[in-house]
Amino acid sequence: MDASNFDGRRSTGSGSLTAGTRDPALRDAADVTRDLSTDPTTGLSTAEAARRLAADGPNALRGKPPVALWRKVLAQFQDPLIYLLLVAVVISLVAWGAEGAAGLPIDAIVIAAVVVLNAVLGFVQESRAENAVAALQSMTAAGATVLRDGELRTVPAAELVRGDILALSEGDAVGADARLITANALRVSEASLTGESEAVLKDPATLAEPAPLGDRLDMVYKGTAVAQGVGRAVVTATGMGTEMGAIATMLDETQESVSPLQKEIAAVSKLLGVSVIVIAVVVMVVTAIVNDASSLSEFVTVLLLGVSLAVAAVPEGLPAILSVVLAIGVQQMARRNAVVKKLHSVETLGSATVIASDKTGTLTKNEMTIQRVVTASGEVELTGVGYRPAGEARHDGHELIDPALVHEVRLVLGGGSLANDAQLREHDGEWQIQGDPTEAAFLVAAHKLDGTVERAGEFERHGEVPFTSERKMMSAFVGRGAPDGALTVVTKGAPDVLLRRCAAVQVGDDVVPLDGTRRARALDDVERLSAEAFRTLGVAYRRLDEAAVRDGLDEADEQELVYVGVVGIIDPPRAEVADAVAEARRAGVRVMMITGDHPTTAARIAADLGIAGHADRAVSGTELDELSAEELREVTRTTSVYARVAPQHKLQIVDALQADQQVVAMTGDGVNDAPALKSADIGIAMGVTGTEVTKEASKMILGDDNFATIVAAVRQGRVIFDNIKKFLRYLLSSNMGEVFTVFFGVVLAGVIGLAGASDEAVVVPLLATQILWINLVTDSGPALAMGVDPEIDDVMARRPRQLSDRIIDRRMWTGILSIGLVMAAATLLTIDIFLPGGLVEGSDSLEVARTAGFTTLVFAQLFNAFNSRSETTSAFHRLFVNKWLWAAVALAALLQVAIVEVPFLQTAFGTASLDLAHWGVSVLTASAVLWFDELRKVVWRARQRA
Template sequence: MIAKTFQDAQNAYTAYRLPTTTVVTAFESDLKKGLCTEEAHIRLRYYGKNALPSPPSKPLWRQILAQFWTPLTILLLIAILISLLVWWIEHETPFPYESLTIFVIVLFNGILGFLQEYRADKAMVALQAMEAITAQVLRDGEIQVVATAQIVPGDILLIEEGDIIAADARVLEAIALRLIEGALTGESVPVSKHTAPIGQKVSIGDQRNMVFCGTAVAAGRGRALVTETGTRTQIGQIAGSLQRRVEKKTPLQKELDRVGKWLGLLVMGIAIMMSLVILLVDRIGTLRELVAILLLVVSLAVAAVPEGLTAITTIVLSLGMQRMAQRNAIVRTASAVEALGATTVICTDKTGTLTKNEMTVRTVVTPSGRVDFTNVGYDPGGHAVQAGQPLNDPILLGEVTAALRAAILANNAVLRSDNGLWTIQGDPTEGALLVTAQTMGLQKSSLEDCFQRLTEIPFSSERKLMSTVHKDRGGIDSEQKVLYSKGAPDVLLARCTSEQIGSEHGGTCMRPLTAERRHAIRAVFEELAADALRTIGMAWRVIPEETSPALEQMSEHLEQELIWLGVVGMIDPPRPEAAMSIKQAQQSGVRVIMITGDHPITARAIAYELGVMQQGEHVVTGLELEQTSDDRLKEMVRDVAVYARVAPHHKLRIVQALKANGEITAMTGDGVNDAPALQQADIGVAMGRAGTDVARGAADMILLDDNFVSIVAAIEEGRAIYANLQKCLRYLLSSNIGEVLTMFFGVILASTIGLIGEAGTAIVAPLLATQILWINLLTDAGPALSLGVDPPDPRQMHRPPRSQRHPLISRSMWVSISIIGVIMTIGTLFILDMSLPGGLIPGNGNLRFAQTMTFTTLVLAQLFNIFNARSDTLSVFHTLLANRWVWLAILLSLLLQGAVVYLPFLGNAFHTVPLHPFDWLLSLTVASTVLWGQEMAKWGRHLLKGKNMVK
């Protein structure tokens, strides 16, 4: 367990005031090995998880109570209490069946609503758990990736550009390390970090040798020893304020709110009109009759107002998001799901997204010639060949060795072999260079023994190169310091003044770089790029003695007057499945734009192969973008499919131009500087493997496999989710309209259809309050949710994206919903009229039988309506058996309705009588007109569309 030394020292000092060695010793850690795994587990039990406190969850009883805390439900409960009071005073019936039945239904409805919301919450929590936040630590002498929650005091963090710091820590190593600490200090400018102790007490903003949990690494890299975790971190102490955030509603939720309020007002108006008609026609005069009216109209309002829309929408969204996660795309926000269905442009990186990100060096070109390599993947067991023959030219061999030496020393990756399986830890490009160097017999560990690294200028997307400075302990002058650089060949070549012929130890000469030679070298770049090879240049120089003291403050001015060593050409083959996904995206009306930092010729070759661009199209470079105005760029982005040699700020301009043109844009990114473009895009897409923490934090969607295929799959799922939401709405709204119109016109036309009260009945209506609420409970829950998991329409990826200006419920959809509601009403009232003596179609049943038939017919009509809701254009018979959950929901509803009709105690509760098989057949036949009517409407639309096409 951690020693008391540091805890005692904290009485007078804190970590930033002590030397690094003292802090490491106090925490009983090790600079080279870190903690052992067993000790880390002990400390985890002692200190607890490295996590901020989660927001206090709402108590279960409050979540359940919230289901009944709506105006209509409260009004219904009050009406139930009044009804029970009236029954207790008058005792006209032996038992208050209706009041208690309504109460039980309301109770079940509330529990069902709670279960829906609980399931939705659990689904969202499961999705959040998929966003596993990890960090690199040194344990047992090896670099390990662990969950940030498992980090403990004494762990040594490995920090790289783009990371989010996992805990408060004392800096042990800082190589051009700069952090953005605005979340903690309010300072927007990145802060440089160092390792020296600070002798006096200073504020957090001045603790330049500390890094703090939640801050982002803007540049550089380093190591730091964890001093505090969880709630003891600086940000953990203020975590309470971070939890009080207001959840913003998405456009879809706002639209559903508007629809719900509009329908609520409409239904309440109809209910008031209906109650007035009953009061006038039935000549109500007793308190019991007034209470019966109140129960009826409030029950109708409760059943007809789609209060469950929000819960059902949340469940449909969360289930769809889980399906996306299964297809390697974690969508973090509901608004992103909405945007996915409307995406018109995908702006994608090339490396790792359209390609495999398994770099393999194919060739090295030096001043004296070209050497090819036969390596495949990360196995260094290949060979070096010159013109198809084994390499034996000593001058060329020396140049290739010198170039690869630079590639190894200016390199932070690690090549490992585990039982013959070679793996790379670090950047794939750097790993490929290590593989090739090892093929030539160069071992990184041996070289690092001879060339002690002193400092580094890390790679950045703006500079496009990295450099390291070493002490040459194997040379004649053991104090000589040399700099090795690697990076974009054209950028590096511009910093070179000469080139090296032969090796740097014996038999070398430095030849000045003339204009002709520079032109010839650039021709090599283009030749390699034309073969779809990614190019990396290498160079070096000796550091003058007078510059050595300034190495701690090493700056880019040292990366001048370099000596050119050569260029490496490596291949990152396109993913075989990418071309098919690009074609699928294009068929669905989604443009694919490739944005890369690679050479334009390489970009063009890959784009042709994948079908992103066609022959004759122009590749726009970052330099051209710099010279293009915003207005001109808005015109340019309409046609350009490939951008090469771009910097992250160019991505932001491209996104802004596309959005200015009204495009719904998905943008991929992985680096810190990609964050602005990811935030600006409608859907920011971060890489789950190669991406930085900052990029993932700024993104709306994270690709677990960094694969373009997953973006297209997410768009397909996004369209399916939106379509399923429309199915749920089509079903719920048309069914509710059918219920409301049946009750309204049943009361209005009561005398016409023979609906006359019998002795002992308080009021006369097509359905009782208990029956209305039962229909709502029976048909709105299971069937609606079953539509939420309907499989995607196979034709949806052959249609253009929907416009975000297009409402969720279009005018044509409202017409369809209204027609279904009217057909449902006519069929139900037809059955009511047939079941009663008198009316337009005289029958021979009593009021209880007629209400049972009406009740059953309306239930069956809504069950038939499930099939209508699945498509507004496609016949139900095309996908009749595609969704088993629909059939299970229908079967369960039929069984429950049968129980209400045939079980005596339920018959008393719902005022039903047993039905004859012929009665069921009649109800079933009439109810099916809902289905046949919609099928005829679809057929008519198809015929009309065909005629228009002929014209």
């Protein structure tokens, strides 16, 4: 992203601050400081800095304005199912008023209570998620060292202003975009901004022509960190005017996607809404015609029946249960170091078909490690990764014992540790570095060889020739004892450059001439390591005589060196990532790597992790620029590794995958990842190394930066999706049972003996309060228990759900309707058995027969809870693994007994006491639901085997 117009991006406090619109990287540092009215030797005055801060505002990224509490509450009611329930409340109140407004409007009160409960659950859970995210982001406020009033001071980074003179040193975070004035071996880690894993050597020399962000060597940027050296720079941009701010602005233009579950629930809600209206109208018309309704009282009864059916058809508990199940999933993920900001994101992970991951710090440790040492006597492999100095040296797969090779390796690693400005230390059991990660790799590798560190510690440094981009090497002058003793120049740098300065080579304890054959072999070793994606550094030395020391130490001493060997350095993959990638592939989830690193390095890491084959290559950002939209879609279908990409390339890749009907989970930690994270179906930010912008753009944050946690989240998401299907199957089939019972009970009233069983104007099989009770008791408890059902089958052994797949597909609808019909048949048969007349002659009153039918329907739904745990597996499979389901069923059964047998509840719900025979018949006919579904599953499994 271009950093020109460094003044034009934000308001200026006064005309004196206007510095033109040209890129500061292309301007002389003196011109930049003059235009910004600052002095490189004294900096700004305190008063002037305060004035500029007031004019330009704090050096902070513009966050989203806080959402008002009332808006957060109102958002919980913006759901199609909630709209449907609110309509049911209105209809219930109208019916209650038409009946004379006697007593309390029970129907309306209960439905409204469900709506409020759902809103409370959603509000509380989202508030908890926001607090968790805030906790991850609440780190110590960054500070910056600046020159103010001629003195160095540490001020909060938020108080930096344009014109401030930054003093940079190892370990500092760069607080704002700035033009370098001076630099001494200054290396800056820009991985969070560019994705490049290697620290960049900075140079204050003015650029001759515009360059990409990662190649602007005379600039430092907000959000990066100093890995080595010192320097001073003048601040040219703060806040939203920085490169980080530019990416944050891009986020505002990126649209967030809607989760697959949200889309599906919205579709189901619309379908239910239309169905409710049609069913209610049909039943009311049929009831009015069959019962010849003519009076106001009869029409009120018919209207109340319509409301009852509307209540029966709508699973009132669905929004609340969905929120609770997703909230439980969020809590389970939080215990595994993943903070989910939106409930629906948990389910989306289960539908993911692609995980597009950044490399540096996500798939890799972001800890440079020496894995190879090649000398004249052979090649040695160093085991162990990262900064913990644990590992061993191996040659040809065996322990390193060859004395000549041991000596050469000691010289390589010892020399690299001496020509070194990094530090390695242990703190509370954790190994940490200060300085350049590549230099620290030598210290770690040296620790792995017994005695090397002790020997290196015997040396004292007496001078150095620092590294520059032109020289591509550095030298340290070291010796034992007094400064006037014999010294050795130890040099490390680019192997090809180093070899040109060498006249001999170390072979065991001997030094032999570096002839053409040995030189060619050394260069071949370097090329081979580079082809394997290693970064290479050579090491050489030369003993100086006293005359050379007396004449002074300089670049002239870096001649006639003795070449020792070359090391292969790489940012190693995280140990757990390869297994996580394999598990993702087993689950049909494709893992992609999208990085700003070198294509060869990216391809090597991808092959090591199993993301791509060893013969596959990485596609670069330059190549992506040449592709049309259709060509890009074709490339994303077959290529899994992308290197040297810019933020817009990541967005293009995500968009191409989504256009190809893929559900994309995008991981990342740097600012450059943020737009793609927001655009992806689920953006996953790193909690430890992730930037504030990245966390804001994401839907989920990993507290441990562990890629394996993502795969665990995919498993959890699939389990949650299975459980959502379970309770949807249960709720809808149970509600269909209620609808069919009322509908066919009215239509077939004469057949089953209902028509003449009472002098009521309109005789119905179930009362409105009984229907509401069934929904309240049987829907909520068992459905919620199914939402936490353990994993029954191996959910990672199947392919991801496609976007075209419906949560409720044709087979599921067939099961729902067939179970509903069986429920209705069992309920109406029970009523018929106990009523006089009808198909079966009985002798009980309408109240007793209706109570028996009411009880049958309740128990049929409780049996259905066990059916619904699987669409294909027997209800008796792992029958007792869900204790919550058994508790919910037992509680519902006890409450039903209370409704039937407790006198004041009998009055409220129109029930009558049942004897043992009534209870037996009701439970027995209700069990028909279980046996019918078992038979259906047996037939289905037989067809599958055939």
